[in-house]
Amino acid sequence: MKPAAAPSIQEILEPILLRYGGRPDLLLQILIAVQKKLSCVPPAAIAALAERLAIPLVRVQGVVSFYAFLSTEFQGDYAIYLSDNITDQMLGSRELAAHLCGKLGVSLGQVRADGRVSVRFTSCTGMCDQGPAGLINFRPVTRLTRDRMERIADLVNARVPMEDWPGELFQVETAMRRSDVVFRRPLKPGEGLRASLERGGEILSTWAEDLAPSDARKHHLERGGAETLKEIYKSGLRGRGGAGFKTGIKWQSVRGASDPERYVLCNADEGEPGTFKDRVLLTDYADMVFEGMTICGHAVGARKGILYVRQEYAYLEEHLEGVLARRREAGLLGENILDSALDFDIGIHFGAGAYICGMESAMIKSIEGRRGIPRQRWPLPVHHGYRRKPTVVNNVETFAAAAVISARGGEWYARNGTAESSGTKLFCVSGDCERPGIYEYPWGVTVREVLRDCGALEAQGVQVGGPSGTLINAGDFDREISFEDLSSVGTMMVFAKQRDLFDAVRNYAQFFRHESCGLCTSCRIGTTLLANYVEKFAKGYGSPVDLEEMQGIGQIMKTMSHCGLGQTASLHISDSIAKFPSIWAGRMRTTEFIPAFDLDGALAEARSLTGRTDADAHLPHPVPQEA
Amino acid sequence: MTNAFHLDGLEVPFQEGQTILQAALAAGRYIPHLCWHPDLGPHGSCRLCTVVISGRPFSSCTQPAMKGQAVACRTPELNGMRKAIMQMLFVEGNHHCPSCEKSGNCRLQATAYDLGMQDSHFPHQFPKRERDMSHPDVFLDRDRCIRCERCVRASRIYDGKDVFGVHGRGMHSTLAVNSPSGLLADSQIAPEDRSIQACPTGALMAKRVGFVVPIGERVYDREPISVLELRKYAAEEVHHG
Numbered sequence: 035m036k037p038a039a040a041p042s043i044q045e046i047l048e049p050i051l052l053r054y055g056g057r058p059d060l061l062l063q064i065l066i067a068v069q070k071k072l073s074c075v076p077p078a079a080i081a082a083l084a085e086r087l088a089i090p091l092v093r094v095q096g097v098v099s100f101y102a103f104l105s106t107e108f109q110g111d112y113a114i115y116l117s118d119n120i121t122d123q124m125l126g127s128r129e130l131a132a133h134l135c136g137k138l139g140v141s142l143g144q145v146r147a148d149g150r151v152s153v154r155f156t157s158c159t160g161m162c163d164q165g166p167a168g169l170i171n172f173r174p175v176t177r178l179t180r181d182r183m184e185r186i187a188d189l190v191n192a193r194v195p196m197e198d199w200p201g202e203l204f205q206v207e208t209a210m211r212r213s214d215v216v217f218r219r220p221l222k223p224g225e226g227l228r229a230s231l232e233r234g235g236e237i238l239s240t241w242a243e244d245l246a247p248s249d250a251r252k253h254h255l256e257r258g259g260a261e262t263l264k265e266i267y268k269s270g271l272r273g274r275g276g277a278g279f280k281t282g283i284k285w286q287s288v289r290g291a292s293d294p295e296r297y298v299l300c301n302a303d304e305g306e307p308g309t310f311k312d313r314v315l316l317t318d319y320a321d322m323v324f325e326g327m328t329i330c331g332h333a334v335g336a337r338k339g340i341l342y343v344r345q346e347y348a349y350l351e352e353h354l355e356g357v358l359a360r361r362r363e364a365g366l367l368g369e370n371i372l373d374s375a376l377d378f379d380i381g382i383h384f385g386a387g388a389y390i391c392g393m394e395s396a397m398i399k400s401i402e403g404r405r406g407i408p409r410q411r412w413p414l415p416v417h418h419g420y421r422r423k424p425t426v427v428n429n430v431e432t433f434a435a436a437a438v439i440s441a442r443g444g445e446w447y448a449r450n451g452t453a454e455s456s457g458t459k460l461f462c463v464s465g466d467c468e469r470p471g472i473y474e475y476p477w478g479v480t481v482r483e484v485l486r487d488c489g490a491l492e493a494q495g496v497q498v499g500g501p502s503g504t505l506i507n508a509g510d511f512d513r514e515i516s517f518e519d520l521s522s523v524g525t526m527m528v529f530a531k532q533r534d535l536f537d538a539v540r541n542y543a544q545f546f547r548h549e550s551c552g553l554c555t556s557c558r559i560g561t562t563l564l565a566n567y568v569e570k571f572a573k574g575y576g577s578p579v580d581l582e583e584m585q586g587i588g589q590i591m592k593t594m595s596h597c598g599l600g601q602t603a604s605l606h607i608s609d610s611i612a613k614f615p616s617i618w619a620g621r622m623r624t625t626e627f628i629p630a631f632d633l634d635g636a637l638a639e640a641r642s643l644t645g646r647t648d649a650d651a652h653l654p655h656p657v658p659q660e661a
Numbered sequence: 662m663t664n665a666f667h668l669d670g671l672e673v674p675f676q677e678g679q680t681i682l683q684a685a686l687a688a689g690r691y692i693p694h695l696c697w698h699p700d701l702g703p704h705g706s707c708r709l710c711t712v713v714i715s716g717r718p719f720s721s722c723t724q725p726a727m728k729g730q731a732v733a734c735r736t737p738e739l740n741g742m743r744k745a746i747m748q749m750l751f752v753e754g755n756h757h758c759p760s761c762e763k764s765g766n767c768r769l770q771a772t773a774y775d776l777g778m779q780d781s782h783f784p785h786q787f788p789k790r791e792r793d794m795s796h797p798d799v800f801l802d803r804d805r806c807i808r809c810e811r812c813v814r815a816s817r818i819y820d821g822k823d824v825f826g827v828h829g830r831g832m833h834s835t836l837a838v839n840s841p842s843g844l845l846a847d848s849q850i851a852p853e854d855r856s857i858q859a860c861p862t863g864a865l866m867a868k869r870v871g872f873v874v875p876i877g878e879r880v881y882d883r884e885p886i887s888v889l890e891l892r893k894y895a896a897e898e899v900h901h902g
Contacts, residue, residue: 553705
């Protein structure tokens with residue numbers, strides 16, 4: 035029998051284009067589908083898509099080259115990405131990666147000669163409570179061990195199709211270690227939405243004298259939305275994505291917009307290393323999240339919502355679509371929700387590996403199918419967001435909280451937490467502790483309480499809020515997590531006494547260098563300069579002058595950068611210099627300045643050209659060696 | 662009553678819809694900038710025009726002017742950071758002014774002089790990006806590109822061609838050419854395009870005209886960019902009525 039000819043690019047693209055209606059604004063979703071189908075987006079596909087979607091070629095290439103999970107070069111039948119967060123490293127991920135590469139006979143970052151497999155590192159995959167973790171053909175693998183790596187290598191070498199791999203490799207745990215007032219009694223589907231709609235009151239018979247029946251229903255809807263917005267205000271809810279903006283004010287801005295076309299976007303691009311609460315919410319409490327979005331639609335008068343999920347969580351797609359389908363069937367989504375005049379539906383978009391897309395304006399660009407570059411600050415998304423329409427962008431956890439507030443009331447919610455930080459917060463605890471995982475606490479809990487509950491008795495420091503947050507030492511353990519004191523997206527990476535925190539700082543510096551979008555000068559160049567200085571210390575060439583330089587660069591990045599990424603990308607440097615000076619001092623072998631330029635290294639080419647290997651062809655080492 | 666804000670203590674009038682940078686320039690007050698161009702609008706990427714309002718930094722090219730605002734601009738601290746931004750741009754690329762065709766006509770060089778930059782301070786990165794000499798009349802030296810995207814915008818808005826885009830991200834982002842081969846020779850570019858004029862460095866230039874005007878007699882050889890810009894802007898204001 036003649037082997038079937040490989041399908042042409044056109045044959046591969048057609049069904050994908052059909053699925054996405056040939057919409058140019060869905061370019062990113064289309065590219066992701068191509069990547070998953072071919073393990074790359076070949077230049078021929080890029081050219082074909084540019085033509086079919088009428089997008090300049092350079093722009094399609096620009097999108098492919100922006101996202102870490104898209105590539106023009108073939109990534110192998112099995113594309114393996116290993117999470118490179120510091121918590122993975124502390125669990126031995128680097129050694130395990132070497133072991134896996136050895137078993138597969140592949141070099142890190144390369145595709146094996148037969149095209150079977152590639153192994154790469156990637157930024158944190160959001161499995162820090164069950165690392166070391168990774169992704170194989172975009173399915174998460176957790177709790178990696180030498181044994182698991184060997185099994186994976188065997189499966190790859192035997193070319194076993196992914197669907198026949200043992201399910202235990204892909205098991206992801208989501209149990210909450212501690213729940214408080216919100217998650218002790220999670221909502222039933224429809225509970226918050228029903229309350230929101232009921233706030234419209236009875237459709238009074240007296241209205242009928244003045245209003246047509248359809249107008250009376252609209253009036254009822256309007257009134258309910260306004261009342262729910264009041265509850266959000268009363269609750270004091272602030273955004274859970276990090277910035278802590280008052281949710282009520284944000285929703286009010288969109289509700290008050292003159293343009294009737296409005297959008298509700300849910301940010302599930304949970305890229306902050308060490309953070310995984312949104313994964314747990316989308317897995318076990320997706321109804322609450324979708325319900326919060328729908329309630330927002332009711333309150334602000336939007337008819338369409340989009341959930342933007344990072345690629346690392348794309349394995350949840352089937353589950354999330356299932357929840358949406360169930361909600362549509364139950365009358366909780368779609369037209370005339372719960373027999374009211376409310377129409378609202380939700381679609382799902384995926385990212386493709388870019389931390390910057392967690393920044394709301396970058397996320398909007400990404401949803402529009404473009405490079406995830408943050409927009410200018412003005413006009414704000416509430417006035418000029420998705421499709422240049424008034425748009426609410428909130429975090430997954432914020433929407434879940436909004437659903438609870440609608441169901442149980444703003445006052446009830448505000449009874450928990452502190453004056454400026456009402457309610458409860460999910461904490462993602464990882465690193466050196468006995469019980470990593472998700473913990474719900476009222477805002478205002480001290481670091482010490484969390485450390486006690488998670489079994490971190492020997493902690494020397496905690497990275498609060500991820501690499502863009504605050505690094506604290508034991509002197510700060512009595513501080514409270516709140517917008518008034520230690521503000522946090524909820525992340526706590528714990529470092530025990532025996533750890534060298536320099537490894538964490540180095541990991542963060544490399545992370546920011548990798549994730550800077552490149553738009554603005556201070557972040558693009560600053561992150562690289564900082565990472566290079568950290569490497570200089572790693573090699574033992576650091577000096578006090580370099581510490582001053584790093585702090586100066588950090589200050590410039592903080593003041594001059596365009597968005598939150600650049601403004602916070604140097605904090606780990608200044609925090610570690612202030613709180614853990616010994617990790618730097620211990621790497622300085624002199625108080626004199628040593629140039630980063632390696633004069634002897636620069637002579638390597640000359641040596642190889644002249645065939646010299648003798649000692650006289652080398653310069654003395656610049657660092658005074660200790661006796 | 663006219664709308665006005667305070668720039669370093671002095672009143673600056675503005676019209677509704679103007680940014681701080683536009684209003685300042687119209688009032689004869691220079692704020693350093695590279696990626697902004699009066700005809701191309703703001704980009705917010707170079708960060709030189711950063712000002713501080715109520716303790717918070719904003720890029721003045723994107724920030725709308727608001728009545729009564731107190732805007733700090735030419736403070737020693739901000740000027741120092743602007744100089745550092747210039748130094749960062751210089752070490753990121755390969756900017757060898759003495760051997761560059763653009764010297765004296767170069768906004769990057771002129772702005773560096775204007776900010777008192779005398780050395781590059783930070784360690785040089787020595788990039789090796791691809792040069793594009795394929796076109797008979799135009800060349801692109803990516804090592805001189807500062808990713809201001811003025812050419813990207815000018816090509817789209819004025820030339821109607823979309824010749825340029827940006828690829829990659831972070832320090833690996835590069836200027837890309839819209840053509841099947843990725844080369845200028847296969848693109849629609851022409852030496853008279855606005856995109857070429859828009860380049861503030863020697864990255865994108867027409868060939869064979871680099872030394873038509875001798876070094877020493879070029880635009881910014883004669884007077885500082887801060888002085889020249891204001892005069893040019895005042896003339897345009899008069900022209901536009």
